Amino acid sequence: MQNSLRLPEPALFADEYATQAKMRLDNLTKPLGSLGDLELVIRQLAGIQRRIIPQLQHPHFLVFAADHGVAAAHQVSRYGQEVTEEMAVNMAMGSSVSAVLARQHKIPVRVIDVGICRAVRHPDVVVRKIGHGTSDFTQGPAMTHTQLAQAIQVGIDEANRAMDAGADLLLLGELGIGNTTSATALAAWLLDKPVSALVGRGTGVDDEGMQRKMKVIEMALAACHAAEAESDWLDGFARLGGFELAAIAGAMLAGAARRVPTLLDGLMTGVAALWATKMAPALAAYLLAGHLSPEPAHKLILAAIGCQPLLTLSLRVGEGTGALFAWPILASGLKVMAESATFADARVTNPHQDASADEHVENIYTNQTEAPVAADFSLAEREAVYKVILARRDIRVFLPQPLDPKIVTRILQAGHHGPSVGYMQPWNFIVIEDKDVLLRLQHVVDKARVEAGRVYADAKRDYYLRLKVEGLVEAPLTICVTNDSTRGGPHVLGRHTIPETDLMSTACAIENMWLAARAEGVAMGWVSIYEKQDVRDVLSIPAHVDPCALLTLGYTPHFPDIPVLERVGWGERLQLDDLIYQNEWGALPEK
Ligand SMILES: Cc1cc2ncn([C@H]3O[C@H](COP(=O)(O)O)[C@@H](O)[C@H]3O)c2cc1C
């Protein structure tokens, strides 16, 4: 074995999370254990991901394709060897069974040529050929140890590439005319079972074909035996295996090293998994079985690696289709785990819960031993959130360039996704670009500004009047955000004692818009010096609707580091420490 190959080590499986996932499953509003095998899979994923409610959001589908010397030399398949290349092209064109399924579920597909005989005639197939098919394994080893290491490395590289792109589940598939012969030989060796108990029809060979398959497998196993390779996992695999099978094994090991599970397909992915668990027994915890193939060896393989198949549909396509058909079921199981109510949440009587404990339902999360991992946002993404919060400024100086309508739509979307009490969504957005309307709003603001100046003593008034508070005419766009307190009817959830929650909600929408604008490089100013009735008149807003903000938007020559009002000496940022009390009003924490 080439010493440059180092097999990835599966990460430690966290039993405590699997246990807590079971506690949650037992607390969901369903009969105990009634999600059947899905419960086992959910618990397994909890242990893999170290979270009580596991999530799989970015499955990636990797198909490894290669040819087999045995198929060229002995008719062990119903189809000719050229079909491997033709099917790789078909898959890359999105027309194979597997490609259709992947497209339906929006799963990215990557087809990798690890050793197809022919040159593949499609630019999207990734070419990482280890050879032009393996050698006929009845005549000697299918591949050299160097080739085995290279093929495994292709799988490792491709899995890492997928995970770098965010994959949280690997769906692995294969193409290779004759590969059920190689896979069955591997199964016979790894399971130490007679070939006759394992061999199947593959693509549909007739009885004579079955005899040929058995004969060539026996020949290969005999050669393996003669070389005393049985107990050497690497040598046995090099003698009996295939490039695509080795790559698949590498990919699942790489996944397990990064806590990413693999959803298996049929015979070929199964036998690759069985071999890989010989190399690294801890891998078994990262394997999920999509389906049970009618190939006789498959059932024994799944039993040996301890996987329950999700589907038993007698599928015998290969290509990864058994994993792809199983994916939506797996996704549904996780959805149920995440979103169905517990007995306590739904106030449904739980016969498994002590009635006296009713008032004080045990929090199943309390015995969690470590802080949950921040799974949803990368460090860079988290930093970006704080960056935009700190960089947001109220801007009053605008360039005349118009805003791209797509950006405006995104800013409005951000506003509309603001939190609102009782989900009342009391806001409307009046988007104003008409210069005449803007001019009239400018007059309204100007009038109020001079009016407001009167409350200040002489010196401060002068100061105040020199502050630029509006950019209505300069900015290419102004949005009047309104608040309708009647939205949601008279009984809004959570609003009984605090009637102004409508306005609070609208304010949250405005802040969302402000942050979105800043991230887009768009300046925003919140103008609030006006008589509301004047704005209602200009914009024909009904009396019960509150025009609570005028937002001017556009590009600016400069976003200042500190707020303008701080820079000009109008005010300064208070010390956060002075504002945080502990347990009661006025109590500062001890320094
Ligand atoms: C058109 C076609 C599409 C396929 N997709 C998967 N396989 C499956 O059948 C082959 C293995 O069966 P055997 O050992 O009998 O050759 C592999 O390519 C496997 O992926 C296909 C086979 C064919 C013919």
Ligand SMILES: O=C(O)c1cccnc1
């Ligand atoms: O079990 C499988 O995955 C399988 C069986 C026959 C042909 N291709 C794949």
